[in-house]
Amino acid sequence: MRTSEASYLSEAYIFYEAILTREYFKEGSFQDFNLANKQLRFLARFLMVCLVLNRREMVHQLVNQLKMLVDECKRTFQDTDFKEWKLVVQEIVRFLKADTAFMNIRPLRYSLVLDPHPDVLPHVAAPVARKNLRLRDAVLSSYHHNEVKFSELTLDTFRMLQCLEWEPSGSFYLSAGGKNGQNGALGSSRINHSQDIADPTLPPNPRKAVLYRPSLTHFIAVLATICEELPPDGVLLVYLSASGTTGHTLSPSGSGTCFNAAENITRDFQSHTIHSDGTSTSSMSSPSNSPNPSASQKKGDCISYHTGCLQFGNCGSGGLNCIYPSDLIPFTRRPLFIIIESDASEVFKAISGAEKGERAALLLSPNCSFPIGSSDASRHSVGSLLTIFLTAPLQAFCLLLGISGSDIEMDTYKHAESLLSSSLNDWGLTLATSDNLDPVWAQILGDQFLRRFLLRFIFCRAVLTLFVQTYNKEEFHPECMPALPDAVSPRTSAFQTAVVQLAKLFHATKRFVFTEAIPLPDDINSGTRS
Structure with a gap:
């Protein structure tokens, strides 16, 4: 998982498959409690390998075998309730229920068949892109109360993990028909080991560190290690998905002006000056030190404040499981691509302009997330909205409209996929040829994953801006920093045309608000797909 070497996972798959097909646990597993536990641990580890390798047929077969084994162990060893293993079964069943076949119609991984080849990506002009950075490492962390997960792999981090991999095309990954061995053991057509299990035609995957409920010290230690090893042309992706607090300010009743959380953080970063002799002075030490006494007085009116953060643990643990924007600032000496999925994402705006060396690129989720999926589905039973858009955009569009896999015809989906792919390529070209593209974005456009x-x-952003139920509601719109060119604004005709074409395919044009300048399809009055 740390190295992201596909060959390591492939070797693990071969090893575990050999254990399974040769039925190493056939004899004595129900007579020896320790042997039964070993078999359960083996199945759980094999499940994780198959899940990451996207071997779904094997995953479902292993889940069935795990269920049967847990039930048999409960009957055989009645002194033990196997509560932990029942929880493991519940977790994987819930995980597969959320990560449906509809969400995996097309690979989440980068596919040279479905996605643009890196060699044909449009180049940004040299004066704009001072550097051409490549994604080398990623830190993925997610924690929400009662979220869908298997072991320490949450649904959000799993999708991001998959999206940062190359879709393999080597012989090892070709679908193999399964067959049953004795006593229901699983088997598959044998792999030709004379062929290389790695795919030499693909570049290496970015390295990834998946952290579940990390303490602040653990999180910082991982970031520090990665930044130390990051090559000169490398960029680090930091993905954080968690609930949070936006912070608040307190002022004397009836008077004073309090700043929002982002302003508080920025002011905190800029309020001290470190001199060469080691002494420090504060620009807020007294009103007389300020060139603008009235501004200083306003700052003084806020008698206390605390900034917002993301909570990666129980509230009772205090700040040990909280990640603040200021915790990321020291690492901005290296290029960072930061994605925040949280109801407190706005507080991370304070990073922009407070960097220590390299300007950071930030993608921030809406502070309020529009409910998707079935009416009784909680936010985290299907995953976080921005994350779904980043990993499976067309499925996210359908879920926003209340359309599930059973409601859609494959011909319609393929047509929509073609339209979206064409639009994304056009927008990429628009960015690459823009005269006012910020260098922060220009230097990462050459990397296929970040692009x-x-x-x-x-x-x-375009979909949520034009969606009827979130129209003109900024709290439901994602943001990015630094700003993107006006040419890719959601309200331009090119973006509205792309959205209206997709909406027409799903008979949902009335679910969006378009300007009069946009020609609407003839069946605009056809209503929303039921």
Whole structure:
């Protein structure tokens, strides 16, 4: 998981498959409690390998075998309730129920068949892109109360993990028909080990560190290690998905002006000057030190404040499981691409302008997330909205409209996929040829993974901006920093045309608000698909 070497996972798959097909646990597993536990641990580890390798047929077969084994162990060893293993079964069943076949119609991974080849991506002019950065490492962390997960792999981090991999095309990954061995054991057509299990035609995957409920010290230690090893042309992706607090300010009743959380953080970063002799002075030490006494007085009116943060643990643990924007500032000496999925994402705006060396690129989720999926589905039973748009944009569009996999015809889906792919490529070209593209975005457009995230973010922003139920409601719109060119604004005719074409395919044009300048399809009055 740390190295993201596909060959390591492939070797693990071969090893575990050999254990399974040769039925190493056939004899004595129900007579020896320790042996039964070993078999359960083996199945759980094999499940994780198959899940990451996207071997779904094997995953479902292993889940069935795990269920049967847990039930048999409960009957055989009645002194033990196997409560932990029942929880493991519940977790994987819930995970597969959320990560449906509809969400995996097309690979989440970068596919040279479905996605643009890196060699044909449009180049940004040299004066704009001072550097051409490549995604080398990623830190993925997610924690929400009662979220869908298997072991320490949450649904959000799993989708991001998959989206940062190359879709393999080597012989090892070709679908193999399964067959049953004795006593229901699983088997598959044998792999030709003379062929290389790695795909030499693909570049290496970015390295990834998946952290579940990290303490602040653990999180910082991982970031520090990665930044130390990051090559000169490398960029680090930091993905954080968690609930949070936006912070608040307190002022004397009836008077004073209090600043929002982002302003508080920025002011905190800029309020001290460190001199060469080691002494420090504060620009807020007294009103007389300020060139603008009235401004200083306003700052003084806020008698206390605390900034917002993301909570990666129980509230009772205090700040040990909280990640603040200021915790990321020291690492902005290296290029960072930051994605925040939280109801407190706005507080991370304070990072922009407070960097220590390299300007950071930020994609921030809406503070309020529009409910998707079935009416009884909680936010985290299907995953977080921005994350779904970044990893499976067309499925996110359908879920926003209340359309599930059973409601859609494959011909319609393929047509919509073609339209969206064409639009994303056009928007990528628009960015690459823009005269006012910020260098922060220009230097990452040459990386296929980061480029895809950025273009899908633009699509997400356009959809939520034009969606009837979130129209003119800024709290439901994602944001990015620094700002993107006006040419990719959601209200331009090109973006509205792309959204209206997709909406027409799903008979949902009335679910969006378009300007009069946009020609609407003839069946605009056809209503929303039931």
